[in-house]
Amino acid sequence: MTDYKEEQEQELEVLKSIYPDEFEEIAEGEFRIRLEPEEPDSTAPLTLALHIKYTPTYPEEVPEISIDTLDGSIEADETEKLHSELMKEAQSSLGMAMVFTLSSLLKDLLTTFVMERNNRKKKDEEDRIRREIEIEQAKFQGTKVTVASFLEWKEMFDKKLADKEKASKNLLAIKKEEAKKLKLTGRQLFEQDESLANSDMKYIEEGDVTVDVSLFEREVDMSDEDEEDTSVLDLINYF
Known part of the structure; x- marks a missing residue:
């Protein structure tokens, strides 16, 4: 045993x-x-x-x-x-x-x-380091361009350029319209700017001859009538 x-x-x-x-x-x-x-x-x-x-x-x-x-x-x-x-x-x-x-x-x-x-x-550590290096290198390599990606980029670029030109034209039209509204005649400037009237009044002293503006307006009217009459006579002689 x-x-x-x-x-x-x-x-x-x-x-x-x-x-x-x-x-x-x-x-x-x-x-x-x-x-x-x-x-x-x-x-x-x-x-x-x-x-x-x-x-x-x-x-x-x-x-x-x-x-x-x-x-x-x-x-x-x-x-x-x-x-x-x-x-x-x-x-x-x-x-x-x-x-x-x-x-x-x-x-x-x-x-x-x-x-x-x-x-x-x-x-694992080597793989981690390699991935980090690849990531850093990718930052300097950029994205590879293909025909499809280029055409897509060009379409977006053309659209942005067209939008920019349209916006520029609209802005120019607005500026022209504002300038047209701001453009005044000499009489409008004279009527709106009291300083222009006051600048002439300081030269008017006692004893000066007062000018009746209505006389000039009447002469202008008469000149216009004469021109109209002359035009009518010319037409009659022509026929």
Whole structure:
């Protein structure tokens, strides 16, 4: 009859000597071993622990295996992948002490995981920098012109130019109309501007001859009548 208890105790002694600082006993037949990657990431440290609990017939059967996160973070699906790899190794190691093999495998998997995560971070950073450079370069390259985009721009430009010319013509017409309204005859200026009449009145003193404007108006009327009579006579002589 196989003494499973003795085999388990012998393995525990070996593990404690191999991992003096990493081994942590939790209860009888239950313990965990702290593991770090070969090249830890100081910016995002990650420390896992291989959690083992012996079954009564271990190593003839697979022990209870779990993974504890002691430092940092790891996604649940990643933890599941690591656990799946450990279970495959445990199945192939049945009948012999396997904890050291499992802990070595987990350390290798953890190292690979951290390296891949760092590579992804590095690639993401490179992609971010490349996108920023492309954005900055695009500012100086401008927009590529196609036939369709040029025709669209020209249509808009012609419309703006026509609207501007129309507005200029309307403004000119308004200014001409205002100027026409503001243009006055000499008599209108004389009647509206009292200063013109007053400027002449200061030269009129006592004793000066008063001018009767109506006389001039009468003469003008008579001259007009004479011109009309002359025109009639000319017409009669012509016929």
